[in-house]
Amino acid sequence: MDKKTQKKQTETPEASRILSKPRIFFGLTFILFSIILALSFISYLMNWKADQSQAGTMLDKSIKSSNIFGKAGDWFGNIFIFESIGIASFIIAFLFLVVGTLILKKKMFKPWKTIGHSLFFICWLPIFMGALTKGQGVLGGVYGYQIMDYLNSIIGTVGLWTVLAASILLYFILEFNLRPSSIKSKLNKINESTIGKVRSMMPDSDEDFEADEELKEEAEEELSNITVSEVPDSIPNNKIKEQEPVNVPKGFPEVPVSTNIETINTPNHTSFDDEPKEVAQSVSLNIATKPVVPVSTPEEAFDIRPSTPPVQNNTAAQENIKFNVEVAPVIDILDDSDKKSQELVEKHGLYDHKLDLANFHMPPVDLLKDYGNEEISINKEELEENKNKIVGLLKNFNVGIAEIKATIGPTVTLYEIVPEAGIRVAAIKKLQDDIALNLSALGIRIIAPMPGKGTIGIEVPRKNPTMVSMRSVIASHKFQNTDMDLPVVFGKTISNEIFMADLAKMPHLLMAGATGQGKSVGINAILTSLLYKKHPSELKFVMVDPKKVELSLYSKIERHYLAKLPDAEEAIITDTNKVINTLNSLCVEMDTRYDLLKNAFCKNLKEYNKKFAERKLNPENGHRFLPYIVLVVDEFADLIMTAGKEVELPIARLAQLARAVGIHLIVATQRPSVNVITGMIKANFPARAAFRVISSVDSRTILDSPGADQLIGKGDMLYFNGNEILRLQCAFVDTPEVERIAEYIGEQKGYASAFLLPEYVSEDSNSSTVGAFDPNEKDALFEDAARIIVSTQQGSTSMLQRQLKLGYNRAGRIMDQLEASGIVGGFNGAKAREVLISDLHSLEQFLEDLRN
Numbered sequence: 059m060d061k062k063t064q065k066k067q068t069e070t071p072e073a074s075r076i077l078s079k080p081r082i083f084f085g086l087t088f089i090l091f092s093i094i095l096a097l098s099f100i101s102y103l104m105n106w107k108a109d110q111s112q113a114g115t116m117l118d119k120s121i122k123s124s125n126i127f128g129k130a131g132d133w134f135g136n137i138f139i140f141e142s143i144g145i146a147s148f149i150i151a152f153l154f155l156v157v158g159t160l161i162l163k164k165k166m167f168k169p170w171k172t173i174g175h176s177l178f179f180i181c182w183l184p185i186f187m188g189a190l191t192k193g194q195g196v197l198g199g200v201y202g203y204q205i206m207d208y209l210n211s212i213i214g215t216v217g218l219w220t221v222l223a224a225s226i227l228l229y230f231i232l233e234f235n236l237r238p239s240s241i242k243s244k245l246n247k248i249n250e251s252t253i254g255k256v257r258s259m260m261p262d263s264d265e266d267f268e269a270d271e272e273l274k275e276e277a278e279e280e281l282s283n284i285t286v287s288e289v290p291d292s293i294p295n296n297k298i299k300e301q302e303p304v305n306v307p308k309g310f311p312e313v314p315v316s317t318n319i320e321t322i323n324t325p326n327h328t329s330f331d332d333e334p335k336e337v338a339q340s341v342s343l344n345i346a347t348k349p350v351v352p353v354s355t356p357e358e359a360f361d362i363r364p365s366t367p368p369v370q371n372n373t374a375a376q377e378n379i380k381f382n383v384e385v386a387p388v389i390d391i392l393d394d395s396d397k398k399s400q401e402l403v404e405k406h407g408l409y410d411h412k413l414d415l416a417n418f419h420m421p422p423v424d425l426l427k428d429y430g431n432e433e434i435s436i437n438k439e440e441l442e443e444n445k446n447k448i449v450g451l452l453k454n455f456n457v458g459i460a461e462i463k464a465t466i467g468p469t470v471t472l473y474e475i476v477p478e479a480g481i482r483v484a485a486i487k488k489l490q491d492d493i494a495l496n497l498s499a500l501g502i503r504i505i506a507p508m509p510g511k512g513t514i515g516i517e518v519p520r521k522n523p524t525m526v527s528m529r530s531v532i533a534s535h536k537f538q539n540t541d542m543d544l545p546v547v548f549g550k551t552i553s554n555e556i557f558m559a560d561l562a563k564m565p566h567l568l569m570a571g572a573t574g575q576g577k578s579v580g581i582n583a584i585l586t587s588l589l590y591k592k593h594p595s596e597l598k599f600v601m602v603d604p605k606k607v608e609l610s611l612y613s614k615i616e617r618h619y620l621a622k623l624p625d626a627e628e629a630i631i632t633d634t635n636k637v638i639n640t641l642n643s644l645c646v647e648m649d650t651r652y653d654l655l656k657n658a659f660c661k662n663l664k665e666y667n668k669k670f671a672e673r674k675l676n677p678e679n680g681h682r683f684l685p686y687i688v689l690v691v692d693e694f695a696d697l698i699m700t701a702g703k704e705v706e707l708p709i710a711r712l713a714q715l716a717r718a719v720g721i722h723l724i725v726a727t728q729r730p731s732v733n734v735i736t737g738m739i740k741a742n743f744p745a746r747a748a749f750r751v752i753s754s755v756d757s758r759t760i761l762d763s764p765g766a767d768q769l770i771g772k773g774d775m776l777y778f779n780g781n782e783i784l785r786l787q788c789a790f791v792d793t794p795e796v797e798r799i800a801e802y803i804g805e806q807k808g809y810a811s812a813f814l815l816p817e818y819v820s821e822d823s824n825s826s827t828v829g830a831f832d833p834n835e836k837d838a839l840f841e842d843a844a845r846i847i848v849s850t851q852q853g854s855t856s857m858l859q860r861q862l863k864l865g866y867n868r869a870g871r872i873m874d875q876l877e878a879s880g881i882v883g884g885f886n887g888a889k890a891r892e893v894l895i896s897d898l899h900s901l902e903q904f905l906e907d908l909r910n
């Protein structure tokens with residue numbers, strides 16, 4: 059069956075029209091035979107009396123026949139007309155014609171319908187002719203007469219005629235859909251000459267033998283007549299034909315009157331005036347298939363109201379019901395704390411974290427050096443030379459090029475190649491190393507294929523690169539109008555666009571690059587962009603610089619932007635031991651921040667600070683405005699070498715958890731080897747920046763792919779954002795520029811000290827750091843704190859914060875005093891401290907002793 063359908067599908071219309079020879083032969087034979095039969099019958103009817111005697115004398119040459127087809131004609135006439143069905147024999151001849159046309163693939167007749175009609179008349183006509191001629195003549199044939207005679211004897215003459223009339227009537231009603239309304243509408247239509255029009259527009263109307271088809275069309279026209287307002291005159295006839303599925307069913311089914319009837323408008327309503335039920339039928343069918351047409355004036359609508367009284371009653375009833383609509387007022391339910399915060403906001407306004415340094419001025423762009431014209435110059439000779447080199451080289455590897463396009467960036471030109479049809483990118487990818495070797499000039503990087511482009515990219519360094527100055531990117535519209543939380547402008551892309559990323563979203567950055575390749579400049583570019591965008595109250599840096607010289611420039615901004623441990627002399631940490639304490643202190647700060655966020659029901663720092671600004675968080679409960687903290691670690695390899703796991707663990711912990719509380723890490727290293735950038739660290743630093751590294755192994759360590767070893771240095775970098783690798787030219791900011799910025803900030807009024815990180819006391823230095831207890835210096839809340847701790851038996855600083863409504867630092871100091879006095883044990887990591895006094899009575903005695 060499948061084969062058949064396939065065959066059918068593959069046959070073109072022309073092919074299907076070509077007839078095979080047997081087909082032609084048999085088709086024509088049938089048609090010819092039908093003609094012979096018909097002519098024989100006609101001839102027989104004219105001479106049957108004379109010829110009847112000749113029947114059975116077929117082989118007797120002496121007897122001549124008057125039939126135009128001779129004795130054969132006589133024989134046919136005798137067999138079919140006389141001895142069988144009378145003039146209904148013509149239907150037999152006609153059926154031969156139908157079969158002939160079907161064999162010849164002439165779709166003149168619908169075979170099954172034609173056979174159906176023919177059979178009816180083959181049965182009906184002989185009886186009718188038999189009854190009409192009362193057996194005289196040959197018009198009814200022997201069968202016709204005998205059946206008529208038989209029926210006559212059973213049901214009588216009247217009964218016979220009734221049966222004949224009823225059967226022909228039923229035939230017309232069922233087959234041709236003849237009912238009074240359609241006859242009437244047909245007559246109307248004829249009057250309006252629409253049938254003539256429609257038929258003339260139909261392509262094969264002359265071939266349309268079927269009377270029922272014609273009647274169907276008339277029924278459709280009748281429908282289209284009802285919806286004349288919707289069907290423009292210009293709609294061709296085939297549009298009307300499309301309505302065939304809406305054909306009026308043969309059995310006149312009862313169609314319920316739609317309630318939408320009133321909205322139907324028809325200009326022809328007069329033709330249905332006397333038959334409202336019929337109208338309702340047609341209309342509801344229309345509703346099912348066509349959109350309802352709104353009525354402008356109800357008078358123009360159908361006169362069908364009697365058939366739809368419930369609708370009117372309903373409408374009337376609906377009109378009488380009073381219908382009130384009330385819009386519920388939006389009830390703003392404020393709990394006590396919300397009310398209080400609203401009152402505070404009304405009284406003092408939103409909390410402004412910048413107020414402490416209200417007169418602070420952000421550094422102006424002028425502090426950055428103007429390096430002059432940064433427009434990219436196009437060197438046509440260089441472009442041509444590189445192009446020829448690339449085309450020639452790829453030819454050596456049998457890689458044809460269909461198209462080549464160059465995009466000139468600040469330091470490199472990207473040649474995008476569309477390979478010739480048939481050359482697979484995978485094949486070129488295989489050749490990547492060979493091509494790179496052949497294009498051995500430093501800095502060539504092949505990207506096969508270019509992500510999302512289907513081309514191959516070859517990056518070739520320019521002979522005269524254009525420098526990207528920090529000033530140009532900071533002054534750019536893009537940077538000035540950014541809404542990023544921690545905007546970092548790296549430089550420009552290969553297509554000379556300014557590239558920015560949000561450190562808050564990165565959320566931590568791993569940087570690598572061999573010495574002298576631009577890593578320090580890169581860190582300065584990052585810090586500069588943050589300094590140009592963030593107020594000192596919003597951002598604090600924790601700087602770790604084992605090399606001691608790289609970040610020392612920033613010491614001037616200590617009281618504005620830097621954070622340090624309470625006991626640290628300098629904010630920029632250079633001592634490995636202090637680095638460990640600082641990193642752990644950051645972990646404590648992270649935990650504290652999580653506690654604060656949890657108590658404030660906030661998911662992240664931004665939400666928390668917003669709530670705090672709206673005065674919804676009480677500072678007495680330890681809440682405070684939380685600045686972003688950016689930890690910058692230069693020479694990470696050095697730290698790992700000296701402190702190993704002690705550094706790696708807090709870094710990994712911070713990297714894993716700190717993003718939500720606004721602590722972000724920038725970790726830079728010269729040697730991106732696997733023992734420095736361990737799997738644990740790498741997994742938590744999705745954003746990576748690679749300057750030129752020494753080997754492709756290093757490149758793979760930092761970026762998980764080669765390429766960083768092919769860079770040309772001087773700020774040429776690859777940036778991996780977790781999805782794709784981008785080649786960038788890092789913005790250049792020189793040391794004097796950074797100095798100027800630091801000076802500008804440092805000269806302004808700052809905080810009393812650097813932002814103090816929570817104190818972290820390592821287990822082995824417990825006794826040494828918490829000094830001896832001095833009762834004279836004890837905090838005013840010392841005794842209250844001691845009572846809380848002993849009564850709850852929990853040595854927790856955050857509990858003290860909550861209970862005594864203290865800030866973290868004061869609570870921490872009290873806890874240190876409690877430890878020094880021997881009420882609580884030493885710092886116990888994440889766990890609460892041990893409480894050394896078991897009950898309040900003992901405590902009171904202890905406090906009494908202390909007082910004395």
Ligand SMILES: Nc1ncnc2c1ncn2[C@@H]1O[C@H](COP(=O)(O)OP(=O)(O)OP(=O)(O)O)[C@@H](O)[C@H]1O
Pocket residue numbers: 525526571572573574575576577578579580728772773774787788789790791
């Ligand atoms: N973005 C840049 N644009 C132009 N030149 C740059 C850029 N970055 C660095 N350079 C040049 O490269 C030199 C070295 O840069 P940088 O000091 O940043 O290297 P480094 O990788 O930090 O080296 P080290 O690790 O030894 O400190 C700079 O003095 C400068 O001349």
